[in-house]
Amino acid sequence: MDTMTNWHERLIRKTTRPTLVTTYRYWVWVAFLVAIVANGVFQYSKQWSEGLYVTGMRDRISWGLYITAFVFFIGISHAGTLISAILRASKATWRAPITRIAELITAVALVVGASFVLIDMGRPERIFNVFRYGRWQSPIMWDVMAITTYLTASVIYLYAPMIPDLALYRDRLANKVGFIRRFFYETVALNWRGLPSQVRFLGKAITIMMLLIMPIAVSVHTVVSWIFAMTLRVGWNTSIFGVLFVAGAIFSGVATLVLVMATLRRMYHWEEYLTPKHFLYLGYLLAAFAGFMIYVNINEYLTEGFKLEESGEFAFRQLFIDDFAAMFWFYVIGGLIAPIVIMLIPKTRTVAGVVVAAILVDIAMFLERYFIVVTGLRVPLMPYEPASYAPTFIEWSIFIAGVALFLLLITIALKVLPMFAVWEMTEEHELAIARQTEPVLQTGYEGPAPGVSGSPGPDGLTEGGLS
Amino acid sequence: MSKRVETAESPPEPRREIPIPLDAVDRRTVLKYIGLGALGAVPLVASTQLMDGLVKDVVTGPEAAGLAAPTGDATTKFGRVRQWTMIIDLAKCDGCQSQGTPPQCTTACIEGHFAPQPMQWIEIYEAELSGGGTQFIPTPCQQCENPPCVKVCPVGATFSTPEGTVLIDQDRCIGCRICMAACPYDRRFFNWGKPPIPPEAALADYSPEQQTPASRGTVMKCDFCPEMVRGGTLPFCVQGCPNDAIWYGDFEEDVATNGRQIVKATQLISERNGYRLKEHLGTQPRVYYLPGHGEDIGRDPENEGRMPTEWPWIERAEGAVTWTR
Structure with missing residues (x-):
């Protein structure tokens, strides 16, 4: 079992590397993330003192x-x-x-x-x-x-x-x-x-x-x-939401995992352990969940669109044609169809292909969450002109600070915990x-x-x- | 239906036996002494203990603040709890086109409650009629008996009272706004910034029944003026309406008044084909509508538009920010 011992020692050496070796690039990266988080905290302090007035949200959205x-x-x-x-x-x-x-x-x-x-x-x-x-x-x-x-x-x-x-x-x-x-x-x-x-x-x-x-x-x-x-909102008032959300959660979770894995693999040369096989299997998982999401979405939109109750027409129009159409179709084409296509074509069925699919899925799922929240609230409940919503600079700053905090916590964990x-x-x-x-x-x-x-x-x- | 307490039919032209001062404050004072209608005629029985018991049973949350405090509880002479209702006669509402003013119900409400700009706790929506033209729909909180907002509140800050109204305890509200997502009538308002209120509003004693002074980061809405009715006056919007289009009443004794006439509430609703907004949702509002488009006061449905709502005290609200809905 001599090879086994060698393998084991190499594994320990490679996995403990982030804990033992701290490059200047690591500190630059940490400083960068801390700066973004600090900006988020500063922007939030404005919201704390002035209220949610500083956001783009208002009564109707x-x-x-x-x-x-x-x-x-x-x-x-x-x-x-x-x-x-x-x-x-x-x-x-x-x-x-x-x-x-x-x-x-x-x-x-x-x-x-x-x-x-x-x-x-x-x-x-x-x-x-x-x-x-x-x-x-x-x-x-x-x-x-x-x-x-x-x-x-x-x-x-x-x-x-x-x-x-x-x-x-x-x-x-x-x-x-x-x-x-x-x-x-x-x-x-x-x-x-x-x-x-x-x-x-x-x-x-x-x-x-x-x-x-x-x-x-x-x-x-x-x-x-x-x-x-x-709630009684058109577009939200559906029993398929639980399934849609759980499937979408696992979908975006796998995509994020792929991205974190790909980054760490590159940075710490963990190719031996995070192999192409792992990426391909996760890619298949992405494709499978993309298919399931398509199925759930067809269920959701067909059952409501076929009958087109009450404000249904407005809800569908804003999603498919008007204000949110770009987001929606990016979600469908980039987030649901593209990952399947990438995994079907042998030429793109690579680590890079899976990473691209994961990036698309994460963006698409963020947009999906956004248009679910905003379109549901935007459908007028009474005879009034539909409201509009655009996040303010403060909202974007705090959101980006959240992303930075996510990365920062992983970066810190990298230094302390066995990955x-x-x-x-x-x-x-x-x-x-x-x-x-x-x-x-x-x-x-x-x-x-x-x-x-x-x-x-x-x-x-x-x-x-x-x- | 055999026994008629009072005729509910509305005369085709507005009756004007008592000259009505247009200034809402004067009119309010007058009404306070003479226009109590059914409510003034019935001695208000104070039974705090009964109220306390009901509050504990019905009101969500252990100590829904402020409710146990008022002395005169809204009970009938038999000690039964009143069941407030509002009946809005759309045939008499022209959005105050004939007055040449912003809607007077909204104005009276804003003056009485210091509702921060841009909150219109009673808002006049202009809806399209099926055959063209529009109707005006004064829309207060619908005071649902199956209220979606109360169900979703995580802290019991909004609650149903034994009198069938829905109130908000702004001292408890955490500002999560799920009630605003849940309300199917767009009748909830949020204090996004420091609420714009006049200085005198800051002097008021806060209670969920009198949501003054408004506080930032909390939700507000029409409270159905329960403390005013207990005190023997009609809600601000009822007093403010120049055409007596809004009836306020009590289902427990089955009466309603617009400040001029007293009618049997259920009979008025039935005989005039009363309905409720979005009845199919099952929210069971306490606000009823009698169909119409202002025809009783001579409004042509093609005559569209109304004056925008104003906040007369807004220039005195120093340092406050306003926003649009």
């Missing part, structure tokens, strides 16, 4: 870019759940190198998304009224409950599989990092020694969280959609080698046949927890 950002970021947070929990549950072994990044995106996107609710409040200083006087009948309260639950669960689900890696960092980096980080790793590694009892316990914990987090994640974006679907599940990757690598020596069991990436692997570690983890 009373939600705008902030709520769009809220929906978008909560959507992105679904990357972690799908990749990590669903693939873990289905024992897709290729997931191992990308789960950590996905789970990290989840936690970070949730923090950013939730903060946009606060930013959108007219009286943010009264936030504790939500706990003092909270009514469980309100969709907003469902959101508060769902998102706090999801954030708690995602942080646990990010942390639990990280413990062996934190222990690895504690053991390997003790002399290479400063006092603070050494103390940090010693504390958060929770005295992990890789004992069989610890492995069994952790396996159970991961399995429980894996099973819990799937329904929680589905509920979160369903509840987000209910903020809209629980790969080293122990899971090692296990998978061992299994892959074992399979190569027994050609009968070579079944591609479907995972080891239960009980044949001969290694009690990985199977003991998941199955021990389930039994």
Whole structure:
């Protein structure tokens, strides 16, 4: 197993590189992001003192870019759940190198998304009224409950599989990092020694969280959609909104994961671990979800457009032909059709192709969130001229600060946390080698046949927890 | 329907037995003493305990602020809780075209409530008629009995009262604006900036029934003037209407008055084919409309347009910002 040792050492060397080596480019990047976030904070201070008057929102279009950002970021947070929990549950072994990044995106996107609710409040200083006087009948309260639950669960689900890696960092980096980080790793590694009892316990914990987090994640974006679907607005008042939002959330989450992966791969030369296969599989996932989104959208628009009740004509006209047509058709062509085409053509079925698809999907899903929020409010309820809405400079500044905060939190995590599940990757690598020596069991990436692997570690983890 | 309390039919030409001073404040004072209608004729029974019990049961939220405080509760002489309603006779509404003024109901409301610009708690919408021409629809908060706004409020800041009205506690409102998304009648208003109000408004004692002074970052709307009616006066908009088009009443005793006549409320609604806005939504508004386009006061439906609403005190609202809806 000499090659195995070499492989393992190289893996540790490569994955700990961001933690150990800090280039000047890193600091420039951090300073750049901090400046954008600081500008957002400064612009928000104006909003704090002058009120939401400084935004483009008014009575008739009373939600705008902030709520769009809220929906978008909560959507992105679904990357972690799908990749990590669903693939873990289905024992897709290729997931191992990308789960950590996905789970990290989840936690970070949730923090950013939730903060946009606060930013959108007219009286943010009264936030504790939500706990003092909270009514469980309100969709907003469902959101508060769902998102706090999801954030708690995602942080646990990010942390639990990280413990062996934190222990690895504690053991390997003790002399290479400063006092603070050494103390940090010693504390958060929770005295992990890789004992069989610890492995069994952790396996159970991961399995429980894996099973819990799937329904929680589905509920979160369903509840987000209910903020809209629980009203009597044309375009919002539809039962398909939950499905549309959850599918769109996973869709944009996978796209964001692809982009973060591609960036880190380039910067830290992780090509060996984030392979073209990972990008292609995620690309297929994007294409599959694009197809599903098309199906859901046809359902949504055909059932309403066929009957064209009440203000339906106005709603469709503004979306398909008038004010929001450019956004809508970019969403359809660039966000839904293009990813499928990219994955169908062999020539574009590459890492670069998947990255392009992911960029298109993220832009399209942001636009979709925007036109869902704004068009729903724009349909006149009474005989008045339709209102218009355009985000102000302050709104854009705060939105961009949110994006920068998202990137900044990931950048900081890069410096502190293990970005790969080293122990899971090692296990998978061992299994892959074992399979190569027994050609009968070579079944591609479907995972080891239960009980044949001969290694009690990985199977003991998941199955021990389930039994 | 066999027993007629009072005829509900409207005479074709406006009756003008009592000369009405056009200045809303004078008229308000006059009405306060003479024009109480049914409400003034019935002794108001104070039964705070009954009210407290009902408030606890019905009002959402543990201590819906301000409701327990008023002394004179709106109950009938049998101790039953009043059920406020408004019946708006569109056949008598010409958007104040004949007056040559902005709509007087809106103006009276703005003067009485200091509703910040650009809030028109009762707004005159001009809607197209099926056969061409327009009608004017004075639209206050519809005071739904199945209110979409109350359902969605996360903190119970907007709530239904035992009297069937919907109020907002601006001291509790967090400004999330989901009630504005939920309201199907566009009847909720947000204080986007420092609300433009005249200095005297700042002296008022705040309660959800008298939403003065307005505060930034909270939602406001028509409150149906419950504290005025308890005090024996009709709401500002009813007083302000020069054509007596707005009836205010109580379903519990089944009476309504426009300040001049007293009628049986349900009979007026039925005989004049009253309807409610967007009835199919199931919101069950407490505001009824009698169809028309101002024909009772001689308005031609082709005569379109009305004067824009004004905020007469706006120049005294120092340092305040205004915005458009």
